Amino acid sequence: MDRRALLTAVGGSVAGGSVVALSGCVGETDTDPATNGTDDGSEDGDGERSNDGGTTPSLDVELRTVPHVVTAYEPSPSRGIDPEHVVPESEVPDALRDPLAAALDGGFETDDPSDALLAAVDEFRVWDKGKLKPYVEIDGTRYAFDPTLPTFTAELADEEADEYDEDRVLREAGQGDDLRSEAVETFVHALTAYGTNVARGEYRRCVRPESVAAFLEEYDYLEDVLGVSRIEVTVEHEDPPYAITAQELTDGDMWDRSVIDESALDAELVTFFERALASEHRAPALPGDDRTQLYADDVPDAYEAFAAGRDEPVYYRIDGTVYSILVGESRYDRLPVSVSVAASEDASREFTLTVAPEPGNADGDVEGPYTFSSRGALPSALWTFHEGERRSLEIVETEGVEGPQPSRPDGEALESLDAGDEMAATYAVPSDLPAGTYASRGLFHVSWGVPEQTPGEHGSYPFELAVAVE
Numbered sequence: 001m002d003r004r005a006l007l008t009a010v011g012g013s014v015a016g017g018s019v020v021a022l023s024g025c026v027g028e029t030d031t032d033p034a035t036n037g038t039d040d041g042s043e044d045g046d047g048e049r050s051n052d053g054g055t056t057p058s059l060d061v062e063l064r065t066v067p068h069v070v071t072a073y074e075p076s077p078s079r080g081i082d083p084e085h086v087v088p089e090s091e092v093p094d095a096l097r098d099p100l101a102a103a104l105d106g107g108f109e110t111d112d113p114s115d116a117l118l119a120a121v122d123e124f125r126v127w128d129k130g131k132l133k134p135y136v137e138i139d140g141t142r143y144a145f146d147p148t149l150p151t152f153t154a155e156l157a158d159e160e161a162d163e164y165d166e167d168r169v170l171r172e173a174g175q176g177d178d179l180r181s182e183a184v185e186t187f188v189h190a191l192t193a194y195g196t197n198v199a200r201g202e203y204r205r206c207v208r209p210e211s212v213a214a215f216l217e218e219y220d221y222l223e224d225v226l227g228v229s230r231i232e233v234t235v236e237h238e239d240p241p242y243a244i245t246a247q248e249l250t251d252g253d254m255w256d257r258s259v260i261d262e263s264a265l266d267a268e269l270v271t272f273f274e275r276a277l278a279s280e281h282r283a284p285a286l287p288g289d290d291r292t293q294l295y296a297d298d299v300p301d302a303y304e305a306f307a308a309g310r311d312e313p314v315y316y317r318i319d320g321t322v323y324s325i326l327v328g329e330s331r332y333d334r335l336p337v338s339v340s341v342a343a344s345e346d347a348s349r350e351f352t353l354t355v356a357p358e359p360g361n362a363d364g365d366v367e368g369p370y371t372f373s374s375r376g377a378l379p380s381a382l383w384t385f386h387e388g389e390r391r392s393l394e395i396v397e398t399e400g401v402e403g404p405q406p407s408r409p410d411g412e413a414l415e416s417l418d419a420g421d422e423m424a425a426t427y428a429v430p431s432d433l434p435a436g437t438y439a440s441r442g443l444f445h446v447s448w449g450v451p452e453q454t455p456g457e458h459g460s461y462p463f464e465l466a467v468a469v470e
Contacts, residue, residue: 058348058470059429063341066295066441066462070276071326073291075315080256081249085126086135086142093120100136103145103246111240113149118206121147128190130204135249142249149244151236152208156191156200160227169221169228183209191231192224200226251317258314259322266302273318273325280385281441289375289411295441295464299327335459336362336370336448339379349429349469350396355379355444355461356422366457367449369416372423378413379425380442384467386433393440397426433469440465 077083092100095116102108124134134145170188190203221228251259262270275294282293307327315322338358344350355378357370374380378401382393400423401415415423442465447458 059343059351060468060470061341061343061351062466062468063339064464064466065332066330066464068296068299069328069330069443069460069462070272070279070294070296070299071291071328072273072276072279072293072323074321075255075324077254080252081133081135081254083254085133086137086249087124089136089138092136092138093123096120099244100138100143100145100246103244104138104143108244109241111242113242115207118149121149121206125204128186128203129201130190132204142254143246144249144253145244145246147206147242147244148237149206149242150238151204151206152233153236154187154191154203154231154233156222156224156229157232159229161221161230164221164228164230168219169223170219171223180215181209181211183211184215187212187215188222192222193226195225200224255315255322257312259317260314261317262319265306265316266300268300269302269306270318272300272303273316273323276325277318277323280390282443283390293441293443293462295462303327330462331459332461333361334363334457335446335461336360336366337446337461339461339463341465344426347428349431350426351429351467352424352426353379353382353442353465354422354424357417357419357448359419362448365451367451368418369448370418371414371416371447372444373412373414373446374442374444375411376413377425378415378423378444380444380463382427382440382442382465384433384438384440386438391430391433393427393429395425396428399424401425429467429469435469437466437468440467 093116095114099108099110099117121132121134122130125132132147134147136143136145187203187209190201193200216231216233219231221230262273265273277292279292279294281295282291313324316325317323336357336359338356338361340354342352342354344352355372357368359366359368372378377395378398383390384393385391400417400421401413417423441462443460443462445458445460447456449456
């Protein structure tokens with residue numbers, strides 16, 4: 001059973017309608033307050049908050065859960081076929097131009113490929129192992145071409161050699177030896193393993209360099225960390241006819257998944273996605289964080305209809321740009337945590353957010369430690385907006401959080417707690433923020449263990465605070 005918490009999103013399947021207010025002052029929403037997160041104060045007969053023996057706070061704060069979270073960002077173009085590997089027409093080698101034109105016009109065949117054509121194909125090989133990335137752009141269209149041409153290949157035998165001529169072995173291949181030429185160095189590095197990080201591989205070229213041919217006249221074996229093994233060589237597609245075919249690259253090829261254009265989507269759904277892209281709910285707050293998140297009470301019915309039966313994730317092209325847009329449904333009942341918030345008794349514009357492991361709140365057996373993380377700070381970086389300006393809620397005090405925040409170079413704060421522990425942060429509302437009710441939206445991640453299960457489980461806890469400033 002999949003017990004992963006919070007965002008059931010692959011493109012997701014959820015239902016809905018309207019959206020929570022985006023930023024600034026907020027009024028009442030349809031979202032019920034969280035049952036495990038309200039402040040501890042009470043109201044007197046005049047509606048003012050009072051705390052026995054303490055000051056009268058000038059703010060009230062309420063924790064609300066979030067039914068749906070929509071996360072949007074621009075994926076890396078290198079996820080599928082990196083555009084940097086698509087050679088523009090002006091840079092296609094001269095010897096390959098006519099064969100490609102013929103391939104696009106029905107196919108190219110020859111019994112006698114020129115050395116220049118073979119060398120041109122080799123220009124599309126990258127890395128030591130000679131992997132072919134044959135992508136070109138012609139007349140504004142991207143293609144992948146497939147050459148069936150004679151190709152020299154070499155690799156080391158799987159088994160270690162039992163007997164060999166010591167004079168025909170290159171010992172500790174590539175480790176300080178003079179390999180005579182860059183081509184031989186590339187050849188040796190492609191075949192040999194280096195520690196646990198670089199495995200043995202295969203060398204491939206249509207044109208075998210003369211220095212490699214000379215090297216093979218002298219050596220039959222290479223030694224690496226796996227031992228001494230024979231060099232095995234062969235020629236693929238040795239006999240004619242030879243051919244080159246070409247096929248247009250689709251969006252799915254370029255991005256490694258389907259790309260749905262906005263023209264294929266319901267207008268209501270496009271509007272919803274545009275709101276997510278423009279959302280200030282959890283707009284990027286730290287360098288390197290390019291994701292936006294929309295916290296929503298509901299999602300359009302059109303999304304449920306679109307997502308029904310889709311098992312594979314997709315990207316969306318909105319206004320000419322490709323985005324990953326994930327629509328998730330919150331599952332607080334699967335998270336072994338409790339969250340509460342309370343206005344401070346000692347400072348008029350401060351409140352404390354407390355997060356603690358709570359195994360009994362989870363659906364199923366759980367075990368610690370419970371690891372919490374969040375971008376920027378724990379329990380969460382918080383801010384609100386006033387007149388379009390982001391106003392950070394400064395953390396003035398923490399409990400149960402060790403060390404400086406964030407604790408990792410990527411800006412992620414990290415903390416592990418056991419059952420019975422808790423962490424708390426006290427936030428200060430800017431003193432010049434005018435009276436009104438403001439929305440502040442936060443999020444943290446948590447992971448935990450499950451008996452006799454590896455790896456453990458994980459989930460996210462999005463929340464909204466309604467902060468009423470008097």
